[in-house]
Amino acid sequence: MRAFRAQARAEVLMTLRNGEALLLALGIPVLLLVFFSTVEVLPTPAEVAEPVDFLAPGILALAIMSTGLTSLAIATGFQRGYGVLKRLGTTPLSRPGLLAAKVVSVLAVELVQVAVLVPVAVALGWQPSGAVVGAVAAVLLGTVAFSGLGLLMAGALKPELTLALANGLYLVLLLLGGMVVPLASLPGPLRAVAQALPAAALTDALRSSVGAGTAVPTRAWVVLALWALATPLAAARTFRWE
Amino acid sequence: MAALLVDQLVVRYGDRTAVDRISLAAGAGTVLALLGPNGAGKTTTVEALEGYRRPTSGTVRVLGLDPIADRAQVVPRIGVMLQRGGVYPTMAAGSVLRLFASYYANPVPPAQLLDRLDLGQVAGTPWRRLSGGEQQRLSLALALVGRPEVAFLDEPSAGLDPAARRVLWEVIRGLRDDGVTVLLTTHDLDEAERLADHVVIIDGGRVVAEGSPAVLARSGGAAEIRFGGPAGLDVAAIGGAVGGAVVEERPGEYLVAAPASPANLAQLTAWLAEQDVAVADIRAGRQRLEDVFLRLTGQPSAAEADRAPKARRRSPGAA
Numbered sequence: 001m002r003a004f005r006a007q008a009r010a011e012v013l014m015t016l017r018n019g020e021a022l023l024l025a026l027g028i029p030v031l032l033l034v035f036f037s038t039v040e041v042l043p044t045p046a047e048v049a050e051p052v053d054f055l056a057p058g059i060l061a062l063a064i065m066s067t068g069l070t071s072l073a074i075a076t077g078f079q080r081g082y083g084v085l086k087r088l089g090t091t092p093l094s095r096p097g098l099l100a101a102k103v104v105s106v107l108a109v110e111l112v113q114v115a116v117l118v119p120v121a122v123a124l125g126w127q128p129s130g131a132v133v134g135a136v137a138a139v140l141l142g143t144v145a146f147s148g149l150g151l152l153m154a155g156a157l158k159p160e161l162t163l164a165l166a167n168g169l170y171l172v173l174l175l176l177g178g179m180v181v182p183l184a185s186l187p188g189p190l191r192a193v194a195q196a197l198p199a200a201a202l203t204d205a206l207r208s209s210v211g212a213g214t215a216v217p218t219r220a221w222v223v224l225a226l227w228a229l230a231t232p233l234a235a236a237r238t239f240r241w242e
Numbered sequence: 243m244a245a246l247l248v249d250q251l252v253v254r255y256g257d258r259t260a261v262d263r264i265s266l267a268a269g270a271g272t273v274l275a276l277l278g279p280n281g282a283g284k285t286t287t288v289e290a291l292e293g294y295r296r297p298t299s300g301t302v303r304v305l306g307l308d309p310i311a312d313r314a315q316v317v318p319r320i321g322v323m324l325q326r327g328g329v330y331p332t333m334a335a336g337s338v339l340r341l342f343a344s345y346y347a348n349p350v351p352p353a354q355l356l357d358r359l360d361l362g363q364v365a366g367t368p369w370r371r372l373s374g375g376e377q378q379r380l381s382l383a384l385a386l387v388g389r390p391e392v393a394f395l396d397e398p399s400a401g402l403d404p405a406a407r408r409v410l411w412e413v414i415r416g417l418r419d420d421g422v423t424v425l426l427t428t429h430d431l432d433e434a435e436r437l438a439d440h441v442v443i444i445d446g447g448r449v450v451a452e453g454s455p456a457v458l459a460r461s462g463g464a465a466e467i468r469f470g471g472p473a474g475l476d477v478a479a480i481g482g483a484v485g486g487a488v489v490e491e492r493p494g495e496y497l498v499a500a501p502a503s504p505a506n507l508a509q510l511t512a513w514l515a516e517q518d519v520a521v522a523d524i525r526a527g528r529q530r531l532e533d534v535f536l537r538l539t540g541q542p543s544a545a546e547a548d549r550a551p552k553a554r555r556r557s558p559g560a561a
Contacts, residue, residue, distance in 0.1 A: 006344035014332065079330065087328030090292050091345045091388075092318045242294070 003093045004101055011105035015071060016112070024066045024170075025109055026116055033059045033117065036180055037124045045182050047212075056121035056128070057206035058179035063113040064139055065173060065199055067106055068146030070166045076102070076154035077162030086242045095241075106147055110139065129213025138205035138216060141224040145198040148231025155239030173199035178207075195219070198227040243306050245270040245392055245423035246291060251300035253286050260286040262447035263300070268440065270391075271421040273414060275428055275438035277535070283447040284427040285325060288394050291425065292322055304392055318346060321390030323381045325397050329369045335380050336365030339387060346388035355383045360409060374401035382410065386417070393417060395426040399433055411437060431535060443538060450538045458534050467498040467510060470522030483513040494522070502526035 015021045036042050037052040048054045079085055088098055118128070149169075153162045175181060176190070177199030183191050194200045201223035205216045246268040253261040261283040268274040276284045289295045290302045293309030293316065302309060309316050329338055336356060343349035356362050359379040364372055372380065378401050385393055395414070399407050414437055417424055428434055434441050435455040442452040451458060467484075473493035481488040486500030500506045507526055514521055 003345040006341055010330075010333070010337070010341050014330065018332065082329070082331055083324060083327030084330055086294070087322070087324055087384075089294065090317055090320065090322040091342065092314075093345045094314070 073150030
């Protein structure tokens with residue numbers, strides 16, 4: 001237990017002290033949120049009054065994705081490349097213990113992100129609804145799905161390839177996730193693909209729960225749940241520690 | 243019960259047999275050195291004991307336990323120093339050591355260990371900014387922080403300067419005095435000779451010879467004198483002075499076919515003094531492990547190859 005606590009603390013500190021990770025976790029989301037809320041260049045769906053009402057849930061989803069997918073994949077990939085994971089294999093810190101510490105660290109960073117992004121969004125005029133339970137459930141499912149995907153890459157590919165792919169996926173899912181660009185603006189076939197991805201499902205879930213205060217569409221739950229089931233299983237089957 | 247036991251171990255990677263029926267044992271509180279050139283199977287053998295490699299056949303036991311099946315019981319009692327890497331690159335040396343200390347029930351106080359390994363000055367420096375020698379010493383500290391009963395040190399002296407190497411040797415002797423079993427791999431014959439109670443020489447995945455350093459050095463020893471010096475000395479002139487045939491076995495390595503009597507040694511050193519020859523070393527009556535190695539494996543050891551300037555290279559594969 002002491003090993004797990006120390007490991008979780010170390011993982012959180014490593015993320016928060018890492019400039020690139022911090023830029024990804026807070027810098028880019030805050031920048032996008034402020035810029036597109038104040039400069040009206042993006043199409044805003046008719047059902048929302050202000051751009052920030054559309055953007056805030058999307059940017060929260062982006063923040064969750066950046067931590068669960070991109071940061072976790074890159075950090076774990078390099079730790080594997082540097083032999084850190086191998087070395088930890090002969091310490092009393094068990095592999096489940098290490099994974100649990102990583103989960104805790106992802107959740108802790110997400111808390112910091114929410115604590116920064118929500119006040120910024122509110123300052124920009126966002127009025128969140130109180131439907132927090134659905135949002136928390138969606139964030140947890142999304143975190144599992146993205147972390148599974150991140151570990152799937154980190155455990156199978158070279159660290160450099162993981163780095164490139166994690167950043168590429170971040171950009172693709174940002175554009176196809178309905179986070180800043182409404183899915184309605186995408187051409188039909190692309191929209192169909194986007195709707196099957198976990199990014200858009202998480203955005204959808206957040207936008208209906210904390211955004212509009214309505215029920216989360218079933219399709220979003222199904223997509224999130226399927227990804228949350230599939231990616232950790234695939235990662236567990238393919239992960240190589242060395 | 244042997245602290246370490248390897249019985250008929252075979253490890254294959256695909257078609258390649260890295261370890262081919264190696265057997266060895268080490269009693270508690272002894273230092274066992276695995277000696278051999280790159281690719282001999284040293285690291286694979288050690289990694290089988292550490293639980294990283296599953297034996298293709300044969301058995302390995304650490305403290306009587308199976309390092310894979312009984313992992314949870316084994317890992318609190320062993321300390322591992324990998325050949326390279328294994329540490330978070332951005333984490334400060336002191337933080338890494340404190341983190342590893344937290345994994346164990348009764349760790350050595352990290353500050354004490356940093357001090358002992360002369361790392362106090364760099365406790366706040368991230369791993370990636372440490373020199374090669376500092377990284378080696380930190381790796382050693384990480385292996386020892388949990389008060390292991392068995393320490394696996396894979397090429398612990400690689401990249402260490404002479405002063406740091408003496409600190410390392412001091413630490414290893416201290417471990418043995420405390421009853422810790424140490425398995426170390428090395429290219430360095432001198433190191434094996436100085437530290438080990440038992441030396442196992444492996445090459446091509448097999449045990450070539452084993453015994454105490456003294457026994458290995460004596461076996462097959464002949465009545466001859468060897469010395470090292472500049473290449474291209476006049477062997478006929480030396481032979482005339484000493485009264486035995488002299489051959490230059492390899493550039494700068496001379497073999498004098500004469501009994502190592504005080505008189506012969508005196509004549510040899512007198513001739514060398516007269517010519518003002520810089521002598522690297524003189525060995526009389528007893529071979530060094532280097533010679534044993536050459537005789538047993540039919541090739542210079544990797545350590546020797548490393549010393550030859552043009553042959554300097556590192557094998558990318560595990561040794």
